Amino acid sequence: MTILQPDGPSFTIDGNHVRWANWEFHIAFDMRAGLIISLASIYDENMDKYRRVLYKGYVSELFVPYQDPSEEWYFRTYLDAGEFGFGVSAVPLQPSTDCPSNAVFFDGYYTTRDGTPVKIPNVFCVFERYAGDIMWRHTEAALPGDTAEVRPDVTLVVRMVSTVSNYDYIIDWEFKQSGNIKVVVGLSGMLAVKGSTYTHKDQMKDTVHGTLVSQNTIGIYHDHFVNFYLDLDIDSVENSFLKTKLQTVWVTNEKTPRKSYWMTVREVAKTEADAKIHLGTGTTEILVVNPNKKTELGNYFGYRLIPESVAGPLLWEDDPEQIRGAFTNYNVWVTPYNKSEKWAAGLYVDRSHGDDTLAKWTLRNREIENKDIVLWYTLGIHHVPVQEDFPIMPTLSGGFELRPSNFFEYNPVLKLKTLKLVNWVNCSVKA
Numbered sequence: 001m002t003i004l005q006p007d008g009p010s011f012t013i014d015g016n017h018v019r020w021a022n023w024e025f026h027i028a029f030d031m032r033a034g035l036i037i038s039l040a041s042i043y044d045e046n047m048d049k050y051r052r053v054l055y056k057g058y059v060s061e062l063f064v065p066y067q068d069p070s071e072e073w074y075f076r077t078y079l080d081a082g083e084f085g086f087g088v089s090a091v092p093l094q095p096s097t098d099c100p101s102n103a104v105f106f107d108g109y110y111t112t113r114d115g116t117p118v119k120i121p122n123v124f125c126v127f128e129r130y131a132g133d134i135m136w137r138h139t140e141a142a143l144p145g146d147t148a149e150v151r152p153d154v155t156l157v158v159r160m161v162s163t164v165s166n167y168d169y170i171i172d173w174e175f176k177q178s179g180n181i182k183v184v185v186g187l188s189g190m191l192a193v194k195g196s197t198y199t200h201k202d203q204m205k206d207t208v209h210g211t212l213v214s215q216n217t218i219g220i221y222h223d224h225f226v227n228f229y230l231d232l233d234i235d236s237v238e239n240s241f242l243k244t245k246l247q248t249v250w251v252t253n254e255k256t257p258r259k260s261y262w263m264t265v266r267e268v269a270k271t272e273a274d275a276k277i278h279l280g281t282g283t284t285e286i287l288v289v290n291p292n293k294k295t296e297l298g299n300y301f302g303y304r305l306i307p308e309s310v311a312g313p314l315l316w317e318d319d320p321e322q323i324r325g326a327f328t329n330y331n332v333w334v335t336p337y338n339k340s341e342k343w344a345a346g347l348y349v350d351r352s353h354g355d356d357t358l359a360k361w362t363l364r365n366r367e368i369e370n371k372d373i374v375l376w377y378t379l380g381i382h383h384v385p386v387q388e389d390f391p392i393m394p395t396l397s398g399g400f401e402l403r404p405s406n407f408f409e410y411n412p413v414l415k416l417k418t419l420k421l422v423n424w425v426n427c428s429v430k431a
Helices: 320-324 358-364
Strands: 012-014 017-020 023-030 034-044 049-065 077-079 104-111 117-140 147-164 167-176 181-189 193-195 210-214 217-220 222-232 240-250 260-268 284-294 300-307 332-336 373-383 393-404
Touching: 017 147, 023 049, 023 104, 023 117, 034 147, 034 167, 049 167, 049 181, 077 320, 181 222, 181 373, 193 210, 222 393, 240 373, 300 373, 332 358, 373 393
Parallel strands: none
Antiparallel strands: 012 017, 017 023, 023 034, 034 049, 049 077, 049 222, 104 117, 117 147, 147 167, 167 181, 181 393, 193 217, 210 217, 222 373, 240 260, 240 284, 284 300, 300 393, 332 373
């Protein structure tokens, strides 16, 4: 596909404020978090106004514990944002490779310890994505000619890459006209490896804490946990956290040949303890709703969190390193907004013993119903290295999506027109 925008991009930028299609939001650079998305609002044609979805969202912390307990490796359990600075580790993006040719770039600035300003050129890029995806479609086979209606999906992406030592983290915030916000974390770069006398797997008799990825080279088992701070304001500040559990019901009468079906059981989390969730079974729906506003049909305005890659820690909770990374004990946490609670592993991570973390704050079990709340989501990946990861690792991705749940009265993209097709003359290149 060839992308040409002779009149420039279809989004507008005013300082750090971006407006595109039915979205508007602000982007900022932070030396610890890197990319920060704030004031994300979507235009509702039915109400004729912009409605707030996300007050602020960013990477709060990353926890990368390696699984080799030997003297040379046991301490390698990194908290990348707090110990190194996810923003300070951001790198300039390369035009036409890190970002497509239709991208617009932003610079980032931070100060060193002595107050000297530092500029990171091209630290963010913003671009429209035409990936050949389908926004919505339907073929009505009952009508003459198999009538089909299709809309291609065009989205807006904000991207940053942070290189923390050997790993390159690619962070994408993708805005969709349907109201969805998709967040993707891509992992690339180089494996952390250790030397070995082994040249073949059959020689490995003792306990080895990794995979033989090349002769005399072991790729160590490890995890990647990325915690996101998501201060959702669904159409106002006062929100509630709603858990919807899918439960199987056994049929006990003889009125149907069915033996079972599933139903939903909804529970509003009253306190922080009620909101802690281990994901993995796929039977819990996660919603943030506005309990004070309803659709015309009586449903609460809401947004749903849809996890993509779910993993939890395998270390014991009393392991000293897991105590420091205790925000990974649950995939989902909810806290009342507190301006001092920004970093899931605490404010001073390099000196932390785990006494100032998300896990400690929530022990107060504060009320969270119908309040200004923050949703914390931890994306997890267990990484068992393979030979294809060495010496340079192809990008491995995980993510999540924030999706409207009765936020609109109807599908907000029903009236979108299809793209205008342009035919191009075929050309060939001769060697």
